[in-house]
Amino acid sequence: MDLKGRNFLKLLDFTPEEIGGLLELASHLKTRKKAGLSHRFLKGLNIALIFEKTSTRTRCAFEVAAHDLGMQTTYLEPASSQIGKKESIADTARVLGRMFDGIEYRGYSQQTVEELAAYAGVPVWNGLTDEFHPTQILADFLTIQEHFGRLKGIKLVYMGDARFNMGNSLMIGCAKMGLHFTACAPKEYFPDPALIQTAKAIAAETGGTLAFETDPQAAVQGADVLYTDIWVSMGEPEAVWEQRIQALAPYQVNAELMAAAGEQAVFMHCLPSFHDHKTAIGKEMGERFGRDSMEVTDEVFESDRSLVFEEAENRMHTIKAVMAATLHKG
Numbered sequence: 002m003d004l005k006g007r008n009f010l011k012l013l014d015f016t017p018e019e020i021g022g023l024l025e026l027a028s029h030l031k032t033r034k035k036a037g038l039s040h041r042f043l044k045g046l047n048i049a050l051i052f053e054k055t056s057t058r059t060r061c062a063f064e065v066a067a068h069d070l071g072m073q074t075t076y077l078e079p080a081s082s083q084i085g086k087k088e089s090i091a092d093t094a095r096v097l098g099r100m101f102d103g104i105e106y107r108g109y110s111q112q113t114v115e116e117l118a119a120y121a122g123v124p125v126w127n128g129l130t131d132e133f134h135p136t137q138i139l140a141d142f143l144t145i146q147e148h149f150g151r152l153k154g155i156k157l158v159y160m161g162d163a164r165f166n167m168g169n170s171l172m173i174g175c176a177k178m179g180l181h182f183t184a185c186a187p188k189e190y191f192p193d194p195a196l197i198q199t200a201k202a203i204a205a206e207t208g209g210t211l212a213f214e215t216d217p218q219a220a221v222q223g224a225d226v227l228y229t230d231i232w233v234s235m236g237e238p239e240a241v242w243e244q245r246i247q248a249l250a251p252y253q254v255n256a257e258l259m260a261a262a263g264e265q266a267v268f269m270h271c272l273p274s275f276h277d278h279k280t281a282i283g284k285e286m287g288e289r290f291g292r293d294s295m296e297v298t299d300e301v302f303e304s305d306r307s308l309v310f311e312e313a314e315n316r317m318h319t320i321k322a323v324m325a326a327t328l329h330k331g
Contacts, residue, residue, distance in 0.1 A: 004326040008118040009126045011111075011133040012173050013199070017207060020139070020177055027143050027315070027322035034069065034318070043328055044071030046102040051077045051084065051117075052128070053108030054235055058272060058316050059128045059136070063105050066321035075101070094120035103328055106130075109236065124327040126320075134166040137271050138174040139319035144312045145226060148267060153179040153208065157226040158262075160217065160252045161296055162190045162245070167230045167271060169196060172211065176204040183212040185220035187248050217252055221262040228269045229254050229296045246290050254297040259306060268297070268307045276302035 002022035012020065033040045050063055060076070067074045077084070084093045090113055097104055098121035106114045107128030118125035127135055146152055159171050163184040169192055175182035182200075184191055191197070191213050201211055214220035221227060229252075232245040259266055275283040275295035287293060294302075301307065 002326070005329055006124060007327050008124055009135060009323050009327060010114055010118055011127065012135050012138060012170060012177055015177070017177050017179070020142075020174075023139060023319065023322050023326060024143050024146060026326060027139065027319040028146075030069075030321050030325065031143075031315075031318040040069060041071030042325060042330065043067075043102075046070075046072045046328060047075065047100070048072055048103040048105065048324070049075050049077060049097050049101040050128075051082065051104065051106045051108070053079055053084075053106075053113075054129060056107060056129070058313055059107055062136075062316040062320045063128065063324075066317050066324060069321060070325060072102075072324075090116040091120045093117070094125075095122070098122040103324060124324075126323060126327075129166060132166055132169055133173075134170045134271070135174075136316065136320050136323065137167070138170045139323070140312050140315040141171070141228075141269060141271070142174060142178065143315045143319055144269065144308050147311070147315075148308060149225060154181070155225045156181040156183070156223055157228055158183045158185055158220050158224045160185050160220075160227060160229045160254055160258075161249050162186060162230070162232060163192050164190055165234065167228075168192050171228065172196070172200045173203070176200040176209045176211065177207060179204075179207040179209045181210045181212070183214055183220050183224070185214045185217055186252060187215060188213075190248065217258055218261050221258055221266070224262040224266050226267055226269055227254050227259065227262055230271055231273065231275060232296055242286055243290070246292070246295070249296070250292075253295070254301055256298065256300050259301055259304075266306065268301050268304070268309070269312055270297060270302070270307075270309045272309060272313055274302060274309070 064074050094117045103124045105126045105128045109131050111130040111132040114127045157180050163186050172182050232249050276297050276299045278284040278287050
């Protein structure tokens with residue numbers, strides 16, 4: 002597997018073998034870190050971290066992974082950058098590409114990260130856009146692989162709004178790696194039909210399957226993984242909360258749904274989560290709409306079937322693998 006110089010923008014750009022190679026490298030690097038073995042393979046390199054959307058896990062994962070590899074990081078938030086305001090994306094990319102060895106972008110438009118990659122001349126990594134979240138899927142797959150010992154044949158059910166980055170990326174990732182993917186939501190919350198057709202064509206070659214279900218009890222039968230995400234994402238107007246809660250409340254992951262899936266099922270979530278009132282937004286919206294929790298109950302989130310913090314840790318190991326593979330000196 003030679004990914005030197007490649008961008009990491011979406012899983013559609015990679016073969017199953019390349020994705021598997023990244024997971025194998027992530028596992029190797031995780032083992033080295035746990036053993037306290039130095040792996041400063043990229044000492045002396047510098048990377049830029051562009052965050053139009055703030056994040057706890059993505060920023061920490063990139064920074065710790067980069068430092069473990071021996072690199073220096075420069076963090077650029079909207080207030081400290083003119084990207085897209087006084088300076089075009091193309092011009093920004095050409096400037097940063099002459100100063101840095103790699104660039105991470107986390108923001109809104111997939112077009113922005115694609116344009117950065119087109120002009121930078123150095124590897125560009127997608128930390129999240131509205132359409133795709135590929136580094137999260139690598140972390141999810143490493144977690145599933147660690148728990149079940151395999152990816153192929155695993156049944157993953159995504160509960161809730163499947164129209165955006167997580168629904169899209171999980172669907173494509175499952176198709177690429179031969180998992181059985183089910184999106185469970187109201188029909189108007191299914192992924193884009195054109196992307197579904199692309200994923201179906203990929204799954205036909207890998208042994209994966211795709212299903213789309215509106216009935217939660219039917220969807221989770223025999224599921225290995227129940228996956229969900231918050232119902233309202235950063236940057237969306239507050240006005241959508243009432244509509245989303247009304248539409249998606251039946252798709253909350255709770256003890257009843259976990260029981261219907263079976264004892265083998267685990268729970269996964271990319272975080273953050275509104276599983277209680279211990280956050281400002283969770284408290285405000287929970288009290289406004291009379292709910293103790295949103296997309297998942299606290300009982301499930303805190304249960305021994307929850308792998309959410311294993312996932313969160315694996316963001317670092319898989320991001321480290323992406324950077325090591327695309328920047329390696331050897």
